[in-house]
Amino acid sequence: MRLWTQARLMGMWAAHNMTGRADDSGLSMAFELFTHATRFLGKKVVLLGLYNGQKLQHEPPGDISLYSRTLGEGGPGSTFVRVLLLRGRLQGAVLIGETELEEALENLILDGLDLGGVGPALLDPGIQLDHVFD
Missing domain, CATH: 4.10.910 (30s ribosomal protein s13; domain 2)
Known part of the structure; x- marks a missing residue:
């Protein structure tokens, strides 16, 4: 990024x-959106939006959803993705490794689309988010 x-x-x-x-x-x-990109232990790390739930402590816990996925066994090509949704709308994400999801998730945060019906399938590696939500 x-x-x-x-x-x-x-x-x-x-x-x-x-x-x-x-x-x-x-x-x-x-x-418009907090974004931080760096490298840590040789892996690309991208933090988007309210990636750790900051400013959401007063929200009802039932309105917040966290989904994550890990691909690989910790080797050079492994990735980790965690997204945070508030009432179905993406608020933040943590991306570790070469996920190629930075721009798609940034656009989903800025667009404020209701993703509540998608649920954990949002992180399905078989779905190309940049094509689905363009």
Whole structure:
């Protein structure tokens, strides 16, 4: 996942703040969705949205669903995916390994589609999410 657009915005915002022109720039640090991508122990790790349920502690536990899948036996090609839904709408995800789901899950979070009827099948490796929810 390429985060150069966020890095560019942050750089412009920092430059305007350092020169005292932040109020004139009209730049805002209000991103649509929290996204963090890194590598940990040689594996790609992507955190999207409310990946660990932050800000959801006051929601009824019955309204929150967590689904996860693991593929592989911990080897180089193994992957882990966990998604968090609130009342059927995707709120966050944790992706470890080369899952190729980053963009599809980001779009599902931003679109706010009701996925309640899909349930755990959302993570079925035989389904190509980017084709289904395009």
